[in-house]
Amino acid sequence: MPQEHGGSIRDRVAYAPIHGRPRLQLPGGARVAVWTIVNVENWSPLGPMPRAVLPPPMGQPLLPDVPNWAWHEYGMRVGFWRFLEVLGERGLKATFAVNGTACTLYQEACVAAQEAGWEFMGHGHVQRPMHKVEDQRAAIADTIGAITDLTGKPPRGWESPGLTETDETLDLLAEAGIEYVADWVLDEQPVPLRTRSGGIVSVPYTVEINDVVISAVQQQRSDEIFQRGRDHFDRLHLDGAKTPRVMAISIHPYLTGVPHRIKYLEMLYDHILGHDGVVMWTGAEILDWYRTQVPADAGTR
Template identity: 85%
Template structure:
């Protein structure tokens, strides 16, 4: 079962609007830091799918759910490799949000991400809400162990499956040595969160420029990630003149990695890279910048 209840959500952080915070400065007077999160997950064909593209016949769920499992599996066979090519061709590194079990299920993809210098971030042990995990402490430890065993480095960041957290999750993550989380989609700058093991940092993530929301939930046209992502960047770049911002781009191989969407991701990156004053970073690089800025007198 889950651990005993921890702090409530509102107890984790103070309300400090961006208009009255100490000034943060990106290197070289940059305006914005952009990070890409590539999500790789373990969808069990014998369990209900985390998401579905086809409704079950007659409205009755059937297992194994071959078409919806295969929809996701396509991403690992094809879509992931498109991401690798798109990012490498532009000299970009992603943050790799990976289920711990995916390191053994998809070793070639995980090795390619590791060899490309991507940052590995914990994303649960399997793709299951944290509320449904029998032992969160063990699942977090197993995920960290799997990533460290595969890469030689402990993950510093964590994105819960579906951004789910119980009242105890943040405490358990901090106790396990996780330094930042991407679940708290409430700001455009990093913010500190309180845990019983000290501070953990929320690095700005997104449910707006996120292909699960765009393509799987809202079922927007193929070019929506470009239109929405470009508009998001343009405004954050403008606002970043007075207070630097962080933009996240969250993508999944089975969604944006398909043929009719991939060119719009390429166009989004090319739009962003056409501007000066942009830091293309990983989550850990954003964390290190933020911590350093807080120590500057």
């Protein structure tokens, strides 16, 4: 597989426009499969924060960065538990994208996610871009091991911190037994990707219905996740009459778990649940469904 800059990425995925593919079938003729990804991360107070809500005073960065570290820590002390309640009240199960080190650092939250029946997905060992990880193979193995120790089974999916990958990340994930990834935000249906040890599946993730983009990057109004999420879903439901679509809702406890945003997440779920033709699944359930529809080696030859 070519390793020149940019070449290996295009070699991994075939260009296949959605209108020309064989029609997939969701159970009961459903139009949209919706999955929720709850992201739980370890932000070390010893280094620069992965993102910030408050700029450094007079432009002088300080360590420890107490206000921005505490901004995130609030999510694990308070916001996460709102997510657990909102999803539980509606009988929904999330895919739990978790740093390996968070399994012990935030053990009570992780155990609560397991008891709620959520699917665990690897999300790096700590919250650090993959190109900054010295030994990716070891970090992937350590993450899988931490999740396995907690839940009794290895994760099937992976979301890299910040959706970052190097040229070898996908190969290392496949070799470690990961079956699907959420880094490749390029479609509304699952897509097969090539690795040096066989295929892996991209399950549609999102940078649009994602509270990092909405709230932390674009700094939109508190109701944007509802407004944008509703419009996004409505169009997928319309298009899903021709061929099914996948919608991802990506949330973080320190962002959507705050008091002034949580009701808009509730409103989004209630809007979606008010429609027929919808299945509320985890990433692994979407993967298993896709495998019933498409041959295992499709798009990887």
